[in-house]
Amino acid sequence: MPAVMKKRFLTVLVLLWMGLIFWFSAQPSDDSEDMSLEAGKLAGQILIPEYEEWSQARQLAFAKKIDLPVRKLAHGLEYAVLGLFLTAMYRSYGLDGRRWILISFLSAAAYASTDEFHQLFVPGRAGKVTDVLIDSAGALIGVCVVWMIRRMYILRINA
Template structure:
């Protein structure tokens, strides 16, 4: 196979691949927003199920600042996601904050393991090891809290932490003013689908006390719930599959424009051999196409344009152009070295 044949094959490959990618991007952009979202939701949902089978623990956080309570959760304790919006709750200046477990089954104790418990106030960090523990409400089975090798083992029975009089085991410390508590719920027993383990801030140790808490169930569901003078409230976490769906769609944006950049550069190089400023032309074309793609989506049902998507597309283009720039620079360097060796000979 001679050099001319190889060039013809490459030329056909780049042109065909480029047309295919441009057509694919156009078709995806032309899809109804609901249909498009359902496809990626299905993929991310299956991936989310796989993750939940592998990682059962979760980090949770509860903060009070100027009377406003905010709840967060995190898979690894690095990136924190809010659960709903912050709420205004009239808790006393001095509150009781700590770990809570209820079995939602008066005939059983639910055991939960907590690690990485950290409490901070406006002024300093507080040692949670100075905790006290007791059963809140008229529990049938006595609960307990112990500390072993860096983990808190909390065992509690009780009907629930929700409406009426709460019943649960509470390991707590008193804290004043603004404060934050974070922990990792390592595991919990499945005594009932609505058994709960998590962190709570309470006005008092009375069963009907106002409170706010981030609580998990054995199935891995997490909620931000509160009670203020018999008024109940609850906000569920954003579904992990929804988060994965969002990330998947943004990764697809990045990837398709990264591949497009490589193909455009290859096509310009093969088809227009003497074209100058190949890298610049490649980047300019791909970014302009990304902009036109977002404008196109304005006219598609259930779709809208996004500046953030253009930025993500452009990031794929910039990294792609940087790679072809390095490739071109390395190729020119090899050519110069080879020519220098020939001149020397």
Template sequence: MKKHFINGNAWLLIGLLIMTALFFSSSQSYQSQSQVSNLSQLLPSQPFAKQLSQVHFSYAGSSVSIEHLGYYKFVEFFLRKFAHFSSYLLLGISLYLGIKNRFNIRQLLPIVAITTWLAATGYASLDELHQMYTSGRSPLFQDVLLDSIGALTGIVIIFLISILTLRYKK
């Protein structure tokens, strides 16, 4: 029997811990999570401000630019969206590996991948719904899309590695 570095239960536990951290994070107001003051201390010279001032776009109906938000809130916006993407990327990976290790039948891998992505997307939706009831938070459909893409990216990476590993073994 093949031994895995981390077994399926451990991956599912990691996924549960990520979900718990996400739930705790969405329970806090924006003001309590804001990193603007830390960024102003960490980046007092506002590096790349001139280059970043050329970036302008709309996200969830709001203008995102240094001109509109200011340098530190602009940088924080990208840090927050990176946190969304990367935490759901890790969630997708951990859930996929946890489920895959239970049903490690090659023909089932696409079903496991789709099921995992739907579960992660469902959790992202519930997390945004939870934010609706948290003071100072705004639930955004765009964040569910970003979370979903993060989970899908993680699942696709591991899915492709799984397929390549199975082919290499043959």
């Protein structure tokens, strides 16, 4: 893919992912809770062989029990993906050395902060410092994954 096309593609990808994060954050608390409960039910179906045999009440109780970890994992994962995308985008613009690591992480952490601020204006939602920290940790994981892959690639070429 030509360099200009790659830059545009990755920039659009980052913006679309940020838009998806914004959309999730714009969901009122009831809608957001419904989505995470559905994710909890899906986790039950995948992880527990006898889940389908459980009563609906027991399935719902399970989903509610794991709701908080599901939400926090979702926070971390969506920002890990953002970290991956930001890293790829900044690299396509020619950031060299280790600057792309810092800039990718700081960009994602800044977006996490604005995302939590945005949630202050959504019915039933709250902006939380702990969520900014979880989001930032997720972004750091995403950036580190790219760094490790790149490092292995460089070591393989130089071997």
